[in-house]
Amino acid sequence: MAHPLRQDARPVVDASTTARGSRIDLDGVSRRYRVGEVTVTALEQVDLHVDEAAFVVILGPSGSGKTTLLNLIGALDVATEGRVRVAGQDLTAASRVERARLRRHTVSFVFQSFNLFPGLTALENVQFGADVAGREHPREAAAATLAEVGLEARAAHFPHQLSGGEQQRVAIARALATGNPVLLADEPTGELDFRTGVAILELLRRQAEAGTTVLVVTHNREIARVADRVVELSSGHVVGDGPPPGGRAPVSELHW
Amino acid sequence: MRTRGLFLRWTARDLRRRWLLVAAIALVLALGTGTYAALIGSSDWRRESNDRSFALLRMHDVRMTLSEGLTADAGVLADAVTRIPQAGQVQDVAERLVVPTLVDVSGPGEQVLVPGRIVGMPVDPPVDLLHVTSGQGLRAGDPAVVLERSFADYYDLPDAGTLRVAGNRAVSYAGHGQLPEYFAIAGGGGGSFTTEAGFGVVFAPLETAQQLAGAPGRVNEVVLRLAPGADDEEVAAALEDELAGRGLAGTAVVKGEEVVYRTLYEDIDGDEQFWRIIAGLLLAGAAFATFNLTTRVVEAQRREIGIGMALGLPRWRLAIRPLALGLQIAVVGVLLGVVVGVVTGRLFGGLFRSLLPLPVWEQAFPYATYLQAAALGFLLPLLGVAWPTWRAVRVEPVEAIRVGHLAARGTRLAPLLRRIALPGRSWHQMPVRNLVRTPRRTVLTALGIGAAIATLVTVFGILDSFTRTLDDFDAETTTSAPDRVTVQFTDVLPEDAPQVAAVSAAPQVGGSAATLLVEGTARAGGEEVPLALSVRDMAGGLWRPTVTGGDPADGVVLSEVAARDLGVAPGDRVELDHPQRSAAGVTRATTEVVVAGTHPGPIRAVAYLDRSRAAPFGMAGLVNVLEVSPAGGVTQDELTRALFEVPGVASVQAATAVTDSFREALGAFTSVLGVAAAITLLLALLIAFNATSIATDERAREHATMFAFGLPRRAVLAMSMVESALIGLLGTGAGVGLGYLLTRYTVEVQLHRTLPEFCMPAVVSPTTVGVALALGVGAVALTPLVTLRQLGRMDIPATLRVVE
Numbered sequence A: 001m002a003h004p005l006r007q008d009a010r011p012v013v014d015a016s017t018t019a020r021g022s023r024i025d026l027d028g029v030s031r032r033y034r035v036g037e038v039t040v041t042a043l044e045q046v047d048l049h050v051d052e053a054a055f056v057v058i059l060g061p062s063g064s065g066k067t068t069l070l071n072l073i074g075a076l077d078v079a080t081e082g083r084v085r086v087a088g089q090d091l092t093a094a095s096r097v098e099r100a101r102l103r104r105h106t107v108s109f110v111f112q113s114f115n116l117f118p119g120l121t122a123l124e125n126v127q128f129g130a131d132v133a134g135r136e137h138p139r140e141a142a143a144a145t146l147a148e149v150g151l152e153a154r155a156a157h158f159p160h161q162l163s164g165g166e167q168q169r170v171a172i173a174r175a176l177a178t179g180n181p182v183l184l185a186d187e188p189t190g191e192l193d194f195r196t197g198v199a200i201l202e203l204l205r206r207q208a209e210a211g212t213t214v215l216v217v218t219h220n221r222e223i224a225r226v227a228d229r230v231v232e233l234s235s236g237h238v239v240g241d242g243p244p245p246g247g248r249a250p251v252s253e254l255h256w
Numbered sequence B: 001m002r003t004r005g006l007f008l009r010w011t012a013r014d015l016r017r018r019w020l021l022v023a024a025i026a027l028v029l030a031l032g033t034g035t036y037a038a039l040i041g042s043s044d045w046r047r048e049s050n051d052r053s054f055a056l057l058r059m060h061d062v063r064m065t066l067s068e069g070l071t072a073d074a075g076v077l078a079d080a081v082t083r084i085p086q087a088g089q090v091q092d093v094a095e096r097l098v099v100p101t102l103v104d105v106s107g108p109g110e111q112v113l114v115p116g117r118i119v120g121m122p123v124d125p126p127v128d129l130l131h132v133t134s135g136q137g138l139r140a141g142d143p144a145v146v147l148e149r150s151f152a153d154y155y156d157l158p159d160a161g162t163l164r165v166a167g168n169r170a171v172s173y174a175g176h177g178q179l180p181e182y183f184a185i186a187g188g189g190g191g192s193f194t195t196e197a198g199f200g201v202v203f204a205p206l207e208t209a210q211q212l213a214g215a216p217g218r219v220n221e222v223v224l225r226l227a228p229g230a231d232d233e234e235v236a237a238a239l240e241d242e243l244a245g246r247g248l249a250g251t252a253v254v255k256g257e258e259v260v261y262r263t264l265y266e267d268i269d270g271d272e273q274f275w276r277i278i279a280g281l282l283l284a285g286a287a288f289a290t291f292n293l294t295t296r297v298v299e300a301q302r303r304e305i306g307i308g309m310a311l312g313l314p315r316w317r318l319a320i321r322p323l324a325l326g327l328q329i330a331v332v333g334v335l336l337g338v339v340v341g342v343v344t345g346r347l348f349g350g351l352f353r354s355l356l357p358l359p360v361w362e363q364a365f366p367y368a369t370y371l372q373a374a375a376l377g378f379l380l381p382l383l384g385v386a387w388p389t390w391r392a393v394r395v396e397p398v399e400a401i402r403v404g405h406l407a408a409r410g411t412r413l414a415p416l417l418r419r420i421a422l423p424g425r426s427w428h429q430m431p432v433r434n435l436v437r438t439p440r441r442t443v444l445t446a447l448g449i450g451a452a453i454a455t456l457v458t459v460f461g462i463l464d465s466f467t468r469t470l471d472d473f474d475a476e477t478t479t480s481a482p483d484r485v486t487v488q489f490t491d492v493l494p495e496d497a498p499q500v501a502a503v504s505a506a507p508q509v510g511g512s513a514a515t516l517l518v519e520g521t522a523r524a525g526g527e528e529v530p531l532a533l534s535v536r537d538m539a540g541g542l543w544r545p546t547v548t549g550g551d552p553a554d555g556v557v558l559s560e561v562a563a564r565d566l567g568v569a570p571g572d573r574v575e576l577d578h579p580q581r582s583a584a585g586v587t588r589a590t591t592e593v594v595v596a597g598t599h600p601g602p603i604r605a606v607a608y609l610d611r612s613r614a615a616p617f618g619m620a621g622l623v624n625v626l627e628v629s630p631a632g633g634v635t636q637d638e639l640t641r642a643l644f645e646v647p648g649v650a651s652v653q654a655a656t657a658v659t660d661s662f663r664e665a666l667g668a669f670t671s672v673l674g675v676a677a678a679i680t681l682l683l684a685l686l687i688a689f690n691a692t693s694i695a696t697d698e699r700a701r702e703h704a705t706m707f708a709f710g711l712p713r714r715a716v717l718a719m720s721m722v723e724s725a726l727i728g729l730l731g732t733g734a735g736v737g738l739g740y741l742l743t744r745y746t747v748e749v750q751l752h753r754t755l756p757e758f759c760m761p762a763v764v765s766p767t768t769v770g771v772a773l774a775l776g777v778g779a780v781a782l783t784p785l786v787t788l789r790q791l792g793r794m795d796i797p798a799t800l801r802v803v804e
């Protein structure tokens, strides 16, 4: 059976893009929501320091604050308390325009619920990522990235004509196509079967090897095994931080 | 089932979230229904006001006026009334003396010298009471007179003062007042048109009038009120006979045939037809927009409905939320509609009050009419939600819950969509894509805007047509000798009569041209058109009409409309019914004549005949109107004043006065159109605003995703604006096209029926198209700016978090 992903795929991001730096530093970060009388604490006193070109998996049960953490790093959300620094920029003090610029040129997202543009084809959705980040030859870059996730044959299809897993791969390709040095992926393998999931992880790993800082959110312990480092969240607290138990495993050893 | 409470709470939450939208859509509905009720309902209160005004002043049922120049001793006419067989049915009688005059109320800086009439009447008559509007009325033993109110109002005259009448006699007046016959002053005789500005009526105690007329103790008119159920026609005929037997010829007119009485009621019917068009347009525009907007709001809920179906909820329960929305809009719309109806009703009431100042204006809220409109206003939003709800519950649940599936349904346009690849950034594609992706929504929105624009173009187009017609008329009137005046003699005279010479030889006169103005009727192919025939020098004179066709001297020159209505073209023959003077007096005759050509004047009745052709009509060498241009250095005012003093002159009017009186006669139409235009403007803006805020809701997720990728707010806004502009362009294109067709239909079919004497070409001016474009494209494109704050305050993570 032909594998959906090309095995010889090269990393999309070349090292030069990461020259801007892609360290992530969180110090004493909390995020609380007030809903009427109730205060929901999504994150509490989180300290997290991620090196450039690291491949970090954020592990935790549902509702533990994983998406919230990604949103803070991705400058989509502002911490209630503490300091968030991404690629040398302090997001706590950043203006809205500065945060928009960071999202544009430094981070890229794969959303838990994809959020593809229903009016654009798969290829155009990917090209959107390349366009926004201001890459040269966005169309070619988009086509190449779409091929990386094995969807070149579906380039002209609209999201509603794709399966859930295919939509997720388009969302991943869109994030990769930005070429930004920080990649934030929220449950990128949630909709994928084992083989495709593994291939996607392989792809993300290679991004990290090429210099991109990759944060992958999952509640799947098996996936956490391929990470350089696993940060475990529980009820908004960091309850574990270190290499995966039993050391880092090659992607080929995974099974779930 | 427990879910009932849940659905109610859900509905309440929906309302809290979009009360502004509900209110704005309701306002669209209210503008349509309220204005409709106010316009159509105006007929009822106008009729009511007429009835009560005529009743208040105890208007006569029969008026008998002796032939011109005849008078009788006071008491003779009243005595004759007691001799007719129906004398028992006569309740009240009053004798009057009515004489033509000139009225001069010139003040410093303004010359007001117009033809008019002295109405001598008892100071306390039992019939035709004088309604005093300011100052004081007629008093026994006091010679002071009362000025007709609209004339006094027009020139802003004080309550009391002095005026001059023919013979340069000063008379003091003590107040302003109204008599039923002068509630409206319109239409002079012989093709000259008069309004309150050009006709001064003076109500005087009988003795004062007799003294001014040099006819002490004489009267020439008697007015009667009859018992209920009496046959007025019979009384009129009997009175004519009775007086003729005494050598007192005259005409008895019954109330229903009094010009003012008839036109006041006929106007209502005529206007109503016109109002129906305007009100119908507004209602249709608002109705369509309401339907459209509610449909779109519910379309956005289709996915939720699908999920509900997938969960096995009964359909009626799924329909609760959308129907509740429809109900809210219906209720708020109907309530707001009453407010709009009352406000616009007051506005129209004010307009009519000033255009036609009746003694009694009763303006009850037109409940019956409003109920019709409200019923429609209630049904529309419900239909607007029922349709998409019905569509939603028919869809297989499995389809309904697929991401983006419903939104992208019906994309037979998909292949086309792929081909529309614009150069540039991928998001440059989005506006067009979004439109093509959801063709039904696009078309619905565009049509909503189109309906408002069509209404706007039609209303403005009708105004344009009026204006253009009058401007053309003005231009035609002033092609030569623009400052000429038209002098009308009290009688038809031979060309060499001393009165004619007195005018043409006056030192203030530069040039003059003799014309004869007679009324006639043209007939051809079973059709009949009344004519005001001007017999004049078609080759020379001070002014000539523009004639298309043949040689104007060959025969009669008809107006283009008259020719069209008669179905004739230059070269054809028409039968002309006309007065003929001979030694025996004036008789009527019918003469066949060739149609020499047509002229572009807007008044259907106006026709011309060369003086050289007058002989077969028995009209050779006769004059009753002289066109006169001022001598060098003489102003039109000086000329007018000088000519008024010439004996035998009935009126002196600037040639352009005709258009001025027309402008005023059309005042009711133009004022109402002005109000309607303001309302359509508001309507169009509201529709655009609603469409945008709905679109912003629909697009919230996409916008949040773009923000997440760092696209700046202005890029997102620009995208929305381009999209809005494209929809606006589509809608405006359709609206302008439809508006043009509606204008043509309204002007050429409907108005031609309402105002057959007046011909208008349908015109939609470039300004109107410009306003439509500016509003339909420009303003609509700018409406996303109102969402600027909303976009800025968007909670991006929360918006992204929610799975559709």
Ligand SMILES: Nc1ncnc2c1ncn2[C@@H]1O[C@H](COP(=O)(O)OP(=O)(O)OP(=O)(O)O)[C@@H](O)[C@H]1O
Binding pocket: A033, A034, A035, A040, A041, A042, A060, A061, A062, A063, A064, A065, A066, A067, A068, A069, A112, A219, B798
């Ligand atoms: N806007 C909000 N208002 C209130 N509470 C919120 C809001 N957003 C998130 N939360 C709460 O914050 C907590 C963390 O949410 P978050 O989405 O980060 O969880 P997660 O770890 O991503 O969960 P999952 O694996 O289910 O996606 C949850 O308890 C959630 O209810």
Ligand SMILES: [Mg+2]
Binding pocket: A066, A067, A068, A112, A186
């Ligand atoms: Mg999450």
